[in-house]
Amino acid sequence: MQKSISKYLTKNTEAAPLAVFRILFGVMMLLSIIRFWSNGWIQKLYLEPDFHFTYYGFSWVQPLGNFTYVIFGICALAALGIALGYRYKWSVLLFFLSFTYIELMDKTTYLNHYYFISCLAFLMLFLEGGAYFSLDSYRRKQTFTHIPKWNIDSIKLLLGIVYFYAGLAKLNSDWLLRAMPLKIWLPSKYDLPLLGNLMQQEWVHYSFSWFGAIYDLSIPFLLLYKPTRKLGFVLVVIFHVLTRVLFPIGMFPYIMIVSALIFFDAGFHQKIIHFLRKSFRLKTLATTERVSKMSSKPALMAVGVFFVIQLLLPWRYLAYPGELFWTEEGYRFSWRVMLMEKAGYAQFKVVDEQTGKNFYVDNSDFLTPFQEKQMSTQPDFILEYAQYLAAHFSAQGHKNLAVYVESYVALNGRLSQPFIDPNVNLLDEPRSFKPKTFILPFDDTIQGL
Amino acid sequence: MKKIISVFTLIALVSFMSCTSDSTDDSGQGQTDQFDRSAMLVNWADNIIIPSYEGFDVEAKALNAAAAAFVATPDASTLGTLRTAWESAYFSFQNVELFDIGKAEELRYSYRLNTYPTNATEITSAVESGNYDLALPSAVDAQGFPALDYLLFGLGDSDAEVLAFYTTDVNAENYKKYLSDVTGSIEQLTATVLADWKNSFRGSFVSNTSSSASGSVDKLANDYIFYYEKLLRAGKVGIPAGIFSNEVLPQTVEAYYKEDLSKALLLEALNATQNFFNGKAYKGSATGASFKAYLDYLNTIKNGSDLSSLINAQFDAARAKANALNSSFVVQIETNNNALLETYNELQRNTILMKIDMLQALDINVDYVDADGD
Numbered sequence: 037m038q039k040s041i042s043k044y045l046t047k048n049t050e051a052a053p054l055a056v057f058r059i060l061f062g063v064m065m066l067l068s069i070i071r072f073w074s075n076g077w078i079q080k081l082y083l084e085p086d087f088h089f090t091y092y093g094f095s096w097v098q099p100l101g102n103f104t105y106v107i108f109g110i111c112a113l114a115a116l117g118i119a120l121g122y123r124y125k126w127s128v129l130l131f132f133l134s135f136t137y138i139e140l141m142d143k144t145t146y147l148n149h150y151y152f153i154s155c156l157a158f159l160m161l162f163l164e165g166g167a168y169f170s171l172d173s174y175r176r177k178q179t180f181t182h183i184p185k186w187n188i189d190s191i192k193l194l195l196g197i198v199y200f201y202a203g204l205a206k207l208n209s210d211w212l213l214r215a216m217p218l219k220i221w222l223p224s225k226y227d228l229p230l231l232g233n234l235m236q237q238e239w240v241h242y243s244f245s246w247f248g249a250i251y252d253l254s255i256p257f258l259l260l261y262k263p264t265r266k267l268g269f270v271l272v273v274i275f276h277v278l279t280r281v282l283f284p285i286g287m288f289p290y291i292m293i294v295s296a297l298i299f300f301d302a303g304f305h306q307k308i309i310h311f312l313r314k315s316f317r318l319k320t321l322a323t324t325e326r327v328s329k330m331s332s333k334p335a336l337m338a339v340g341v342f343f344v345i346q347l348l349l350p351w352r353y354l355a356y357p358g359e360l361f362w363t364e365e366g367y368r369f370s371w372r373v374m375l376m377e378k379a380g381y382a383q384f385k386v387v388d389e390q391t392g393k394n395f396y397v398d399n400s401d402f403l404t405p406f407q408e409k410q411m412s413t414q415p416d417f418i419l420e421y422a423q424y425l426a427a428h429f430s431a432q433g434h435k436n437l438a439v440y441v442e443s444y445v446a447l448n449g450r451l452s453q454p455f456i457d458p459n460v461n462l463l464d465e466p467r468s469f470k471p472k473t474f475i476l477p478f479d480d481t482i483q484g485l
Numbered sequence: 486m487k488k489i490i491s492v493f494t495l496i497a498l499v500s501f502m503s504c505t506s507d508s509t510d511d512s513g514q515g516q517t518d519q520f521d522r523s524a525m526l527v528n529w530a531d532n533i534i535i536p537s538y539e540g541f542d543v544e545a546k547a548l549n550a551a552a553a554a555f556v557a558t559p560d561a562s563t564l565g566t567l568r569t570a571w572e573s574a575y576f577s578f579q580n581v582e583l584f585d586i587g588k589a590e591e592l593r594y595s596y597r598l599n600t601y602p603t604n605a606t607e608i609t610s611a612v613e614s615g616n617y618d619l620a621l622p623s624a625v626d627a628q629g630f631p632a633l634d635y636l637l638f639g640l641g642d643s644d645a646e647v648l649a650f651y652t653t654d655v656n657a658e659n660y661k662k663y664l665s666d667v668t669g670s671i672e673q674l675t676a677t678v679l680a681d682w683k684n685s686f687r688g689s690f691v692s693n694t695s696s697s698a699s700g701s702v703d704k705l706a707n708d709y710i711f712y713y714e715k716l717l718r719a720g721k722v723g724i725p726a727g728i729f730s731n732e733v734l735p736q737t738v739e740a741y742y743k744e745d746l747s748k749a750l751l752l753e754a755l756n757a758t759q760n761f762f763n764g765k766a767y768k769g770s771a772t773g774a775s776f777k778a779y780l781d782y783l784n785t786i787k788n789g790s791d792l793s794s795l796i797n798a799q800f801d802a803a804r805a806k807a808n809a810l811n812s813s814f815v816v817q818i819e820t821n822n823n824a825l826l827e828t829y830n831e832l833q834r835n836t837i838l839m840k841i842d843m844l845q846a847l848d849i850n851v852d853y854v855d856a857d858g859d
Contacts, residue, residue, distance in 0.1 A: 147857060219787055224848035226522070227696045236519065238786060286857035374858075379845045381837050393731045396723075409851060444837045451790045452841045 045336065047185040048327050050302035051168035052309055054188055055121070058165040059312075060294040062119025065131065065153070068287045069112040078108055081145055085404050087424055088142040089417050092467050097140040104141075110134045118160075121170020125161065132157035143417075144410045148373050149288040152198060156295075159194060159342065162335040163187045169309050173321060182327045190339060191298050194346070196256030201350050201371040203252030208484030210361070210375075211249065215241035216448035217377035225282055251275055259299040272296045283374070356471050361447055362478035364414050365471060380412030380455060382443035384422060386429055387461075389436040397425055413445050415456065415472050422462035439463055453479055520782040521774065526691045526701050528764050528773030535687065536767035537580040537757075538679040544574035545675040552668035556661040559651040561644055568637050572746065574671075575630045579753040581675075583712040583761065586705055587690065588681035594674055595716070596625050602737050603631035605639065612659045619670050628667050630740075636664050639742035698850065706776070706849050710840050713758055718832040721751045725814055726825040733822055738814045747814040751807055759800040762793075776843065783846050792846060796838050803831035 072078065082088075082099040090097065100107065111134035117127030136154045139146070164183040166172035173179035210216045215238070222235040222244065234240050251271060258268030276289035297305075313320070353366030360367060361376050387394040399408045402425070411417040422439040430437055438461040446452035453476075456462075460474040551570035555563040582595045589595065597619070604626040611617035611627055619628045626632075641647045650660050682690075693701040719729065720739070725747075727733035740746035760767075764775025777793040784792065806828040811817040817825050844851060 220845065220848050223783060223786060224696050226520075227694060227700075236786065241786075284858050288857070377845060377848075379841045379851075381841050383833075388731075395730045396728050398729060405851065444841055446841045446845050449787055449789050449845065451792075451795075452837055 045184065045186060045331065048182040049185040049188055050306075051164065051181055051183045052302045052305035053298055053300070054163060054165055054167070054183060054191075055169040056305040056308050057191060057295070057298050058121060058124070058160075058170075059119050060297070061156070061160075061291075062115050062117070062127075064287065064291050064294060065115035065135075066112055066119065068291075069108055069115060071287065073105075073108055073112075078104060080404075081406070082138075082141055085142070085407060087402055087407075087421075089144050089407065089411070089420055091140055091143050092416070092469065094140045097137060099141050107134050107137060111138065118165070121166045121172050124166025124170060124172055128157060128160045128165065132161060142407075144407045146368060147288075148371055149285075149291065151369055153291075155194060155342075155346070156191075159190055159339065162331075162339050163190070169312075177321065179321045179324045180327060181324055184331050186331070186336075186339075188298060190343075191295075192256075192260070193343065195295055195298070196260075197343075197346050198371050199252050199255045202373050203249055203254075204485050205350075205370065205372045205375060206245070206249035206252060208375075208482050210448050210482050211245050212484070214448070215245045217375070218244050220377045220449055221283070228281070248275075259296060265299060268299070269296055279374075358471075358475065359478040359480075359482055361482060362445075363472065363475050364416075376448060378413040378445060378447050379409075379452075380443060380445040381452075382412040382418055382441050382456070384425055385440045385442065386425060386434070387438040387440065388434065389438045391436075402428070412443065413455075415475050416467070418443065418456060419462055419465055419467060419472070423467075426463050437463065447478075450480060520779060522694045522702055522779075523691065525764070525774035525779060526694065528775065529705065529761075530682070530687050530691055532766040532769070532771070532773055533761060533764070534581075534584050535679070535682050537584070538675065538682060540767060541574070541577040541581050542675050542679050544570070544577040545672045548574040549665075549668040549672040552665055555651070556665050559648060559661070561648065564637070564644060564648060571630070571633050571637060572743070575740065575746070575750065576753050578630065579750060580757045580767065582716065582754070583709055583758060584705070585708045585712065586701075587686045588678045590708075592674055592677065593622070593625070594678055595712075597674060598629040598671060599631065599739075600626045600629060601631035601634075601720075601739055602741060603627065603629075603635050605635050608632055608635060608663070612663045613656055615659050615662070617663075619666060628670060630671075632667050633664070634740050634742045636660070636667070637742075638744075702847075703849050706844065706847065707851065709758075709761065709776075710836075710844070710851070713839065714836050717751075717754050717758060718829065718836055721747070721754065722814075722825060722829045722832060725818060726822055726829055727818075728826070728829060733818050735815045735818045738818075741815065744813040744815055746812070748807065748810050748812045748817075752804065755800065755804055755807065759797070759804075762796065762800070776847075780843060780846055787846070789846070790842075792838065792842055796835060796843065799831065799835040799838055803828065803835060806831050 082104050083101070088098060111131060114127045114131035114134060117123060118131060132154065135150075135157060139150045139154060164180070164187055167180035167183050169179070206212070219238070219241045222241055225235045226232045228235060255268055255272065255275075258264040258271065273293055276293050279285060280289040312318070350370035350372075353360045353370070356363060356365040358365070361378075382399070384397040384399070385394050386397060399411075403411060403421070411421050418441055422441060426437050426439050440458055440461060441456050442458045443455040444452040445455040455476060457474045457476055462474070465472070465474055548567075548570045551563070551567040555567045557563075578598060581589075582599060585595050607624075607627045611624075617624060617627070637647065640650045651657050651664075654660065690701050693699070695701075695703075697703065723729060725734050725738045735741075738747045739750050762775060763777045764773045765771070766773070777797070780793045780796075806824070810824055810828060811820065814825060840851060
């Protein structure tokens with residue numbers, strides 16, 4: 037066993053697929069940041085709100101006023117550096133740090149695909165992305181045509197985990213037996229050309245649900261197995277185009293489509309590089325060496341630990357009581373994509389415990405509509421906000437404060453029901469990863485994973 | 486090479502398809518499903534919104550005419566006529582306040598006509614200096630019906646005291662001018678909004694059946710719920726009852742100076758809101774396509790709870806509570822604020838049913854958020 041592992045780790049493969057991946061990834065990230073900036077989202081999401089929801093343990097990560105633009109600028113330059121293969125490792129490190137910092141600033145904007153980018157960037161720290169067809173090799177006057185095989189396999193593995201776990205998450209009764217939430221989302225796309233009427237049909241909702249689950253579970257294998265690879269890629273394109281047409285998911289479909297190219301043979305990537313060489317009239321370097329240096333032990337360890345975490349983290353929800361979709365304890369960072377339609381309403385009551393006097397808070401005084409929407413369905417947001425309110429009002433001179441919330445949530449088309457225990461003073465509940473006992477039980481059952 | 490070309494063709498196709506989907510956001514073509522949103526928009530515009538504005542337009546003109554008569558000969562009789570016209574117009578206004586869309590939104594119509602409590606100090610200084618511009622955002626709480634409430638009922642305890650401000654007071658001329666300017670602006674703003682609906686806005690409103698956030702259904706649904714939650718539930722009941730403050734706030738009651746009108750105004754607004762939900766024609770009994778019909782249609786797909794019945798039942802429950810209140814909420818707050826709080830609680834339940842359950846069923850975002858999802 038150990039022998040075969042160490043034998044595997046010494047195997048080499050052509051560097052071209054990783055070089056192409058690096059270029060496309062860098063370009064996609066650069067475009068994403070330009071798009072984000074030009075949509076005015078830096079201002080709107082990070083500078084306008086007075087208050088930001090933080091990840092537990094990362095409350096020190098905050099937007100830095102106008103310097104926030106500099107962070108995005110650094111992130112964009114680092115993405116360009118990755119694309120060009122300029123000081124590859126430093127570019128990746130800078131990109132990973134700046135991008136992750138941006139994502140940690142406010143969890144309101146959490147998206148699985150942002151997390152995916154952070155994961156990918158972390159992994160790329162340990163890969164020989166600058167070995168071939170890069171400014172690095174031009175500067176060194178030395179290019180490596182081969183790299184350790186695990187470099188490319190690790191990207192395939194990460195993509196495989198994302199798809200497969202997303203598929204597993206769909207194996208539940210809401211998705212498969214009730215066709216929820218697609219049954220809510222699809223009918224509202226009545227004005228799509230050609231598809232508008234189809235979107236009203238129940239069989240379409242079920243077909244989309246089942247196809248989506250089967251697609252996610254099988255796509256890694258279709259892409260790995262050579263005879264089905266082309267079919268797999270065509271399915272990748274169709275699937276992501278469809279999601280792009282139906283839902284507002286930004287750059288994610290394109291990122292997944294270009295990422296899936298990593299599964300193709302080196303010959304295909306050589307052709308792309310050849311094409312780029314010809315279009316940009318790039319010279320081929322005279323001195324080439326076959327293999328870049330051996331992978332270092334710490335790097336291999338880090339990648340190993342990273343994948344163990346990747347495989348286990350999505351299962352942490354099993355350690356929590358209650359329905360995952362309801363409590364969302366262990367929901368994030370698990371490739372649970374588009375699984376829920378959840379809407380909520382939370383009204384906070386600030387009480388002076390001594391006099392019994394109380395008043396309700398107008399959430400729009402403190403939160404943007406986007407923040408309020410996210411807050412009202414997620415217990416960790418509700419708790420953090422309650423504590424922020426207490427800090428705000430005690431600074432105003434209010435004393436003996438207690439904060440209660442009356443909240444209702446509707447999940448996947450069920451009638452709304454009370455969400456948080458209205459008799460619990462949220463100031464008595466510390467932020468932690470422990471099960472949140474103030475969440476009221478969900479009065480229905482969702483079967484499955 | 487062939488492989489590369491086919492891959493890039495595919496990617497180009499993606500981009501093309503996605504762009505197509507972007508560009509369809511504002512057109513309303515290609516829908517052929519069983520629920521006709523266009524018919525709903527037509528029903529809203531032709532049977533509810535425009536007739537409501539027409540009804541109110543008549544009242545606004547009568548109010549301005551009564552003000553002119555009073556200014557010409559300020560006496561007990563013209564004051565009485567003016568007060569009746571104000572009351573009648575204020576009722577009628579409850580039927581249009583919820584349609585904060587198009588020209589009304591642009592002109593901040595509902596804010597200019599009904600921001601209360603009115604700012605008596607600001608009105609007094611504006612009158613005395615003769616220096617004011619009602620179109621300024623800062624003047625929003627010194628005009629409209631609440632300002633008239635103060636000018637017609639709040640200047641003195643007796644009719645004679647009120648009349649004195651328009652006859653013997655050193656600033657009598659200024660008071661008369663201010664009064665006329667306020668009623669004049671109500672008439673003129675209403676005429677502008679109505680004309681816009683009739684001339685051009687109706688067409689674009691009715692044809693904009695897009696499912697995007699800029700579509701008419703999406704926008705009006707948001708406006709409707711905003712009105713219900715902030716202006717009706719909170720403004721008319723919650724804020725005076727002290728829900729959002731440490732103390733009760735009787736001075737924030739609608740029509741505070743007239744006193745005995747607050748309950749009637751609430752009931753009128755509640756009816757208008759429920760009728761709109763059911764697609765009931767203005768001052769008629771015919772119903773057309775509506776939120777109710779839309780929910781019922783979607784429920785045939787979803788087989789969920791009968792949401793429209795729950796919402797109607799909740800409207801009725803709130804009305805029953807409101808009916809039992811004192812005609813003056815100021816009195817109600819002093820004698821038994823709990824009854825007002827109970828009314829608030831019933832209104833609150835419908836906020837949840839409409840804002841969470843109805844919008845989820847219609848797949849409409851509250852206050853459209855422009856960001857990516859996943």
